[in-house]
Amino acid sequence: MRLISFLISSILTMGLIILLNTKMVLPAPLGKLLAPQSGLWQNADDANEDFSGDFNFPQLKGKASVYLDERLVPHIFAEQENDAYFIQGYLHAKFRLWQMDLQTRAAAGEVSEVIGEKGLAHDREFRRLGMVYGAENALKEMEANPDTKASCDAYTAGVNAYIHSLTESTLPFEYKLMGFKPREWSNLRSALFLKYMSYDLASYETDFEMEHARSYFDSTDMNLLYPVFQDSADPIIPKGTLFPEPSIHPKAPAHVDSVYLKGDIDVIENEKPNPANGSNNWAVSGKKTKSGFPILCNDPHLGLNLPSLWYEIQISTPAFNAYGVSFPGAPGVIIGYNDSCAFGFTNGGRDVRDYYEITFKDNSRQEYWFNNEWKKTTFRIEEIKIAGKPVFYDTVAYTIFGPVMYDKSFAGKKDSSKKNYAVRWKAHDASNELLIFYKLNRAKNYEDYKDACMNLEVPGQNVAFACKNGDIAIRTQGAWPAKWTGQGDFIMPGQDSSYMWQGIIPQTEVPYQYNPERGFISSANQRPVQNNYPYYLGRNYPSSRGIIINRLLSSMEQITPQDMMQMQNNNYNVFAETVMPVLLKNIDATALTGKDQEYLNILRNWDLRNDADSKGATVFFIFWNQFKTAVFGDEFAKVPNGVLSPQESTLEEAILRDSTYKFIDNINTPQKETLSDITTQAFLAAGKELRTIEIAKELPWALYKGTEIDHLTKVIPALNRLNLPIGGGDHIINATKKNHGPSWRMVVSLTPQTEAYGVYPGGQSGNPGSKYYDNFINQWVAGKYYSLWMMTKEEVNDKRIKWTMHFSPKKA
Amino acid sequence: MKFISSLLLTALLSYAACLFLPWWSIALAAFLVAFFISQKIGWAFLSGFLAIFILWFALSQYISSKNEDILAHKVSQIILQTDNPFMLMLVTGLVGGIVAGFAAAAGASLQMKKIRNSV
Numbered sequence: 001m002r003l004i005s006f007l008i009s010s011i012l013t014m015g016l017i018i019l020l021n022t023k024m025v026l027p028a029p030l031g032k033l034l035a036p037q038s039g040l041w042q043n044a045d046d047a048n049e050d051f052s053g054d055f056n057f058p059q060l061k062g063k064a065s066v067y068l069d070e071r072l073v074p075h076i077f078a079e080q081e082n083d084a085y086f087i088q089g090y091l092h093a094k095f096r097l098w099q100m101d102l103q104t105r106a107a108a109g110e111v112s113e114v115i116g117e118k119g120l121a122h123d124r125e126f127r128r129l130g131m132v133y134g135a136e137n138a139l140k141e142m143e144a145n146p147d148t149k150a151s152c153d154a155y156t157a158g159v160n161a162y163i164h165s166l167t168e169s170t171l172p173f174e175y176k177l178m179g180f181k182p183r184e185w186s187n188l189r190s191a192l193f194l195k196y197m198s199y200d201l202a203s204y205e206t207d208f209e210m211e212h213a214r215s216y217f218d219s220t221d222m223n224l225l226y227p228v229f230q231d232s233a234d235p236i237i238p239k240g241t242l243f244p245e246p247s248i249h250p251k252a253p254a255h256v257d258s259v260y261l262k263g264d265i266d267v268i269e270n271e272k273p274n275p276a277n278g279s280n281n282w283a284v285s286g287k288k289t290k291s292g293f294p295i296l297c298n299d300p301h302l303g304l305n306l307p308s309l310w311y312e313i314q315i316s317t318p319a320f321n322a323y324g325v326s327f328p329g330a331p332g333v334i335i336g337y338n339d340s341c342a343f344g345f346t347n348g349g350r351d352v353r354d355y356y357e358i359t360f361k362d363n364s365r366q367e368y369w370f371n372n373e374w375k376k377t378t379f380r381i382e383e384i385k386i387a388g389k390p391v392f393y394d395t396v397a398y399t400i401f402g403p404v405m406y407d408k409s410f411a412g413k414k415d416s417s418k419k420n421y422a423v424r425w426k427a428h429d430a431s432n433e434l435l436i437f438y439k440l441n442r443a444k445n446y447e448d449y450k451d452a453c454m455n456l457e458v459p460g461q462n463v464a465f466a467c468k469n470g471d472i473a474i475r476t477q478g479a480w481p482a483k484w485t486g487q488g489d490f491i492m493p494g495q496d497s498s499y500m501w502q503g504i505i506p507q508t509e510v511p512y513q514y515n516p517e518r519g520f521i522s523s524a525n526q527r528p529v530q531n532n533y534p535y536y537l538g539r540n541y542p543s544s545r546g547i548i549i550n551r552l553l554s555s556m557e558q559i560t561p562q563d564m565m566q567m568q569n570n571n572y573n574v575f576a577e578t579v580m581p582v583l584l585k586n587i588d589a590t591a592l593t594g595k596d597q598e599y600l601n602i603l604r605n606w607d608l609r610n611d612a613d614s615k616g617a618t619v620f621f622i623f624w625n626q627f628k629t630a631v632f633g634d635e636f637a638k639v640p641n642g643v644l645s646p647q648e649s650t651l652e653e654a655i656l657r658d659s660t661y662k663f664i665d666n667i668n669t670p671q672k673e674t675l676s677d678i679t680t681q682a683f684l685a686a687g688k689e690l691r692t693i694e695i696a697k698e699l700p701w702a703l704y705k706g707t708e709i710d711h712l713t714k715v716i717p718a719l720n721r722l723n724l725p726i727g728g729g730d731h732i733i734n735a736t737k738k739n740h741g742p743s744w745r746m747v748v749s750l751t752p753q754t755e756a757y758g759v760y761p762g763g764q765s766g767n768p769g770s771k772y773y774d775n776f777i778n779q780w781v782a783g784k785y786y787s788l789w790m791m792t793k794e795e796v797n798d799k800r801i802k803w804t805m806h807f808s809p810k811k812a
Numbered sequence: 813m814k815f816i817s818s819l820l821l822t823a824l825l826s827y828a829a830c831l832f833l834p835w836w837s838i839a840l841a842a843f844l845v846a847f848f849i850s851q852k853i854g855w856a857f858l859s860g861f862l863a864i865f866i867l868w869f870a871l872s873q874y875i876s877s878k879n880e881d882i883l884a885h886k887v888s889q890i891i892l893q894t895d896n897p898f899m900l901m902l903v904t905g906l907v908g909g910i911v912a913g914f915a916a917a918a919g920a921s922l923q924m925k926k927i928r929n930s931v
Contacts, residue, residue, distance in 0.1 A: 005853055006921035013843075013914040017836045020907060028891065031911065034904040035835030036871035037827070040887050041904070044879035168834075173883075177890070718889035769883030 023179070033176060043173040043769040051803035056810055059086060059157045066091070066805040067791060072764035072772045075314040075791040078807075082154035084317045085331040087807055089158025089185070092311060096328035096766040097162065098172040099307045099712060101182050104189045104329060107196035108132050112392070113385040114180040120386060125270045125412060127382040128396050128405040131199065134428045135191040141432040142191060148434045152187040155331040159185035173768055174713070180387075193329030194434070198427040200273045200302070202459035202478075205353045206540065207491050209644035211265055214490065216639045224654070224662055225632075225646045226539055228485065229531060231653055233543040234550050236462060236476060236523040237511045239530045246534035247506055252484035253498040265491075267406045267421060268413040268641060276740050277302055278542065279346035280568070280733060282522035282549060283466040283474070285515065290558045293751045296466035297564050298335055298344025299742035301735045304709045306719065306774060308762025310334075310744050314791060315441070322441040323790045325744050325760065332437040335744060337756060339790075340444045341467040342748040346523045348460035348478050351538040352426035354487075354501075356401045356494030357419055365397040365404070365420075371496045375400065401494055402428050422494055424501065426479055431457035446471045446514065453477040454507045462523035468750045474521040475512040476528045480505045483536040505535055520553045522546070524733075543649045544731035548574040561755055564747045568733060569783035571610045575648065575731035576620050580608070582655050583627065586679035595694075596687040610734075612702035612727040621704070621729070622689050626682040634666050648731070702726055708739055709761055709777065711768070719768045726781045734783075745785065757785035815859050818849045822863035822912065838864050838908055839915035846919030853920045860916025865909030872904045 018024065020031025033039045051068050062079035064087055069075065074091050078084035092100060105111050109126035111119035143149045163182050175181060214222060279300040286292045302309060310325035315333060324336015335344050360377075361367040367374040377397040384392040397404040401422040411417035432455060439452030449465045453475050456463065460478015465471070481488075481501040492499040511529045513521050526546035527537060551574075552567060584604065592600055599619050606616025628651060636643045654661040659675040666673050673681075690699070698704045702725045711719035728734030728741065735741050742761075749755040761780040765772035779786065789800065796804075825841035833840075842860035851859065876884045876897060884897030892899055 002921045002923075006918055009853075009914050009918035009921055013839050013911060013918055016911045016914060017839060020911065021834075021836060030891070030903075030907050031835055033891070034868070034872075034900075034907050035830065036868050036875060036904065037830040038835055040883065041872050041875045044875050044883035046878045047880045047882075048878070716890060718886040718895075768886055769879060771880065771882055773882075 028177075029179070038169040040173060040176055040769075042169040043176070043767055045765070045767060045770040047771055052805060054806045054808070055090075056808055057086070057161050058810055059154075059161065060807055060809040062809070064807040066807070067796065067801045068803040068805070069789065069791075069800045070802050071312075071776075071786060073312045073314070073789075075316065075789075077316045077793060079318070081317040081319045082150050083807070084315045085151045085154040086158035086161070088313065088315065088326065088331055089155040090162050091158075091313070092326070092328040093159040093162035093185070095764060096307055096311060097159075097182055098174045099766050100159070100185075100189075100193070100329045102174075102712060103196060104192045105183075107135070107192040107199070108189075109382070109384065113387060114178060116387040117389055120384065120392065121270045121412075123384050124382075124394055124410055125405075126199075127384065127394060128403055128410060129199075129203070129423060130403045130405075130425065130428050131192070131195055132382075133380065133403065134198070134425070135188060135195040137428065137430040138195060138432065139188050139191040141430045142434055143187065145432055145435060148432055148438055149187075151331045151438065152190055152434070155190065156185050156187050172766070177716075178713075190330050190434075193327060195427060197327070198458045200277055200459075201347045201461075202427060203353050203425060204273050204275050204277075204349075204540070205351050205355075205488070206644050207355045207488070208265060208267055208269060209642070210490050212639055212641045213643055215265075217635075221662070225650065226489075226644070227650060228539055230527060230541065230543060230647070230649050233527040233541060233649070234547045235526060235530050236474065236528040236546070237513055238516070238518070241511075241529070243511070243529070243533050244509065246482070246509060248482040248503040248535075250482045250484040250487070250502045250535075252487070256486070265419070265641070266414050266417040267411045270412040274303060274740060275540065276730070276735075276737065277347060278349065278525035278735070280522075280524045280545060280549060280735070281344040281346045281462065281464040281474075282520060282553060283342075283464050283472040284520045284553060284556075284559050285472050286470050288519045288553075288557055288559050289749070290560050291749060291751050293468065293749060294466035294470060294472050295559060295561060295564055295747065295749045296337070296342040296344055296464060296472075297568060297747050298346075298464065299568050299735075299745045300335065300345060301741055302743040304739050304741055304743060304761055305712050306709055306721065306762055306768075307712065307766030308743065308760050310760045310762070312758070312760070312764060314789075316791075316793075320442040321790070323756070323788060324746070325758075328766075330434065330437075332434065333441050334437055335746060337748045337750075337754060337790075338441060338443065339754075340469075341449065341465060342750060342756075343440045343443070343449065344464045344746065345461040346464075347525055348462060348476055348480075348528070349525050349538075349541060350460060350478070350480050351488055351540070352458060352460070352478075352481060354424045355405075355421045355491045356399075356424060356499065357491055358399055358401075358404055358422045358494045360397075360420060363408075365407070368397075368399055369495050370400060377404075399494070401500070421491065426481065427458040429457070429479070431455075431479065433457065445469060446473055449473065450475070462528070464521060464523065466748070466750055468752070471515055472521050473512065473514045474523060476510050476523070477507065478510070479507070480510070480535070483538075485536045487536060489539060518554065522549045522553060524549055540647065542647070542731070544575040545733055545735065548572060548733060561747050561749045561757060565745075565757060565783070565785055568742070568745050568747070569728075570733040571727045573608050573610050573617070573620070573729075573732055575652065576606075576608050579624070579652050579655065580620070583623070583679055586676040587683050588676055588680040591680050592683070592687070595691055596684060599687055599690050600683070610701055610727050610729050610732055612700065612725050614701045614727065615699045617701035617727070617729070618693065618699055618704045619686070619690060621701075622693070623683055623686040626686040626689070627679065630666070630678040630682040630685070631661075631663050634668050635663055701729075705729065705738060707736055707741070709774070710739055721774055721777055724777070724781050745780070746788075747785065748788075754790055756788035756790070758788050759785045814849055814851050815855055818845050818851060818856065818859040818916075819863045821845045821849070822860055822916065823867040826864060826867060826912070835908075836911065838912045842912035842915040843919035846916035847922060850923045851920055853917050856920030857913045857917040861909040861913030864912035865905040868908040869901050869905035872901045876901065
């Protein structure tokens with residue numbers, strides 16, 4: 001009897017343990033997760049947690065202290081420069097380890113190892129793009145420079161020191177939830193992280209989409225849809241600026257228009273970086289400011305996530321003293337200021353990723369046709385680990401152009417491609433991007449800044465600069481291929497060298513401005529220069545933000561930092577200002593009744609501001625989208641594999657210039673529609689949509705837009721911050737969209753005692769169980785800032801300091 | 813008396829074991845206590861169950877109160893699909909309790925005394 005009861009109870013106990021310790025039956029190992037001494041409860045940080053303590057690491061060379069202020073911003077004071085990077089690595093890991101780990105896994109195509117087969121398409125595409133190959137090349141450069149090598153080595157050691165201190169119970173929250181363990185850090189992983197930024201900012205291209213469009217439209221139509229030049233842009237370097245003779249004269253191959261490849265394309269890229277990844281930066285000189293000293297402003301527009309991409313930090317060593325935001329994953333301050341100057345970035349946005357069609361001799365892919373002979377490929381075997389599955393081996397052929405990304409075994413969202421496409425991406429080439437940050441952190445004047453910028457290859461950026469000595473400057477810096485007009489807008493033939501890049505624009509020939517007469521510099525991802533610049537710049541530049549920024553800055557005098565903060569939060573829609581008169585003129589009001597009349601009145605009375613409570617902003621947004629559909633929808637429905645939306649400015653310019661723009665006519669009807677016909681139709685269609693929105697009580701802009709900041713996994717709603725009451729949007733200085741926008745807002749006034757302000761939508765801790773996980777968000781939503789405190793060693797007793805961490809080489 | 817001492821001892825031993833061992837060491841603790849302190853199987857189950865139910869509920873409650881329930885709000889939505897920190901603490905107690913309960917029942921079935929008698 002007792003034996004039976006023993007057997008039953010033991011089996012039940014063991015069954016329960018297996019049930020609760022694994023994901024075999026339940027979707028989550030409940031026992032493991034809920035055990036209070038080791039599971040998720042251990043990540044519920046004490047709201048009054050004491051971060052102070054003594055930390056001893058033999059890797060350190062001297063003493064260092066970290067003063068954590070009330071916002072949990074660390075102020076690192078180290079006797080030895082590299083100890084500061086060790087501590088930065090340690091702190092990044094302490095507060096953001098899971099994020100760093102996951103983002104570098106994503107960069108390296110190692111996601112399947114933790115989430116299983118559903119990550120395989122991502123992993124294969126990233127490996128085939130050559131992300132690891134590019135990072136390995138970058139690492140060689142980073143490690144060839146003794147300064148960046150030393151900072152990377154120290155940073156890596158710091159991250160690993162934290163990783164090694166982890167126990168089952170102190171493991172970050174998401175590791176427990178997702179059931180994997182942190183991976184050792186390495187210099188390669190820092191290189192991978194930076195390569196991920198290159199992916200985000202310098203890998204956007206539309207070659208396949210343009211090819212799809214060209215299979216339907218003739219060249220006249222293509223120029224109407226995707227013009228090479230935009231008239232409306234107010235470029236970064238003002239119109240009328242003269243440029244020196246170019247040192248490279250790229251020549252288009254003969255028959256460039258006719259030779260282009262025809263035929264079916266079986267590739268749809270699996271993932272694309274968000275084309276809205278952009279930013280604003282500007283600096284005003286002392287003659288325009290109240291203080292008489294320059295002010296620099298920057299707000300990089302990126303995907304908004306929790307934990308945030310940014311981590312605020314001050315690093316102070318005998319060699320330099322810098323404050324700003326850093327990337328968890330890399331040493332140094334990325335956007336910020338030091339005791340002499342301030343620096344900020346916007347994306348350069350030029351196309352540095354092109355595809356070439358490759359002809360293999362046979363299925364073995366061992367040889368390809370190039371310059372009239374069969375040339376050998378090399379193979380790189382990518383080993384992709386998959387959770388719960390055998391390892392997947394992906395053999396990628398490398399050509400003179402780069403890796404053959406799409407071929408019979410991988411075609412992105414499609415099953416297989418009959419043709420082979422090699423990708424040439426500037427980010428494959430060896431370069432040391434850490435050096436620009438390393439040098440900017442230490443820059444004292446314009447010459448230092450210029451010297452630092454010269455090291456930036458990919459992602460190319462518009463680097464803004466302002467200095468206490470009164471200098472302001474901007475350089476559109478990067479290693480940009482010198483292209484002939486139109487080169488790389490479509491897929492190019494790869495059977496010989498005639499379509500290859502013919503050189504890289506020398507860093508000394510990039511457009512720049514130094515103390516311009518107008519008293520300010522600015523950039524907002526618009527076309528950097530007018531048509532007289534000797535090199536081709538590509539087609540994809542948004543214009544509106546640049547126009548409004550330059551307009552405001554031109555008119556402002558006696559500028560204060562508060563004015564600049566207001567400007568970063570400006571919700572004026574200059575795009576709407578331009579198109580509204582034409583649209584309103586063409587709506588036939590007699591065709592509207594009831595609710596539609598009401599919406600028209602809202603639109604007529606709209607103040608052109610996308611404020612959070614604006615109903616007019618919502619009406620305009622819906623109406624403009626319906627208008628685009630009315631103009632292009634009929635033609636685009638006939639294009640195979642979907643189509644690339646023309647730039648908004650293209651349609652804007654078209655209707656301003658010509659009310660008989662070819663695409664206005666609906667090709668599905670026998671009669672010829674006028675601009676007035678389709679504008680009215682679009683408004684009626686918008687009316688229908690607006691009624692649904694109004695019934696859901698979402699007519700105010702912020703409610704309709706529904707800005708949210710999601711946890712990086714995107715699939716755990718409880719960790720997201722939803723429905724944030726914030727205005728802004730596309731075309732607007734406050735570029736806050738649904739889950740994309742100003743990821744860091746910074747205003748630095750370079751008065752003798754620097755006055756700086758900043759805020760990012762997140763919090764210093766990456767732990768969802770910490771009150772510092774998302775505590776900056778409300779401030780950011782409200783358009784408010786924190787005062788940034790460049791602490792000095794004399795201020796150790798300041799009441800803003802809440803905790804002190806002492807670091808030393810060995811036990812006292 | 814045996815019930816109370818079993819309960820206390822199980823809780824204490826489990827707490828100590830979980831400082832070093834995986835969470836399921838609560839089963840070992842409950843088993844051993846029930847093995848050495850003879851009780852009827854039903855009472856053993858109850859004392860094992862209650863010991864860990866109370867221990868885990870109390871620990872999670874203590875941790876969560878210092879955390880101002882920030883994490884419990886989120887995790888209850890993830891695991892229970894409802895925003896209810898208290899319910900999450902109850903479930904925490906139940907999950908641990910049921911494992912310890914059955915382990916205690918197994919221990920009681922093999923009680924020391926009975927084994928000696930049968931030898």
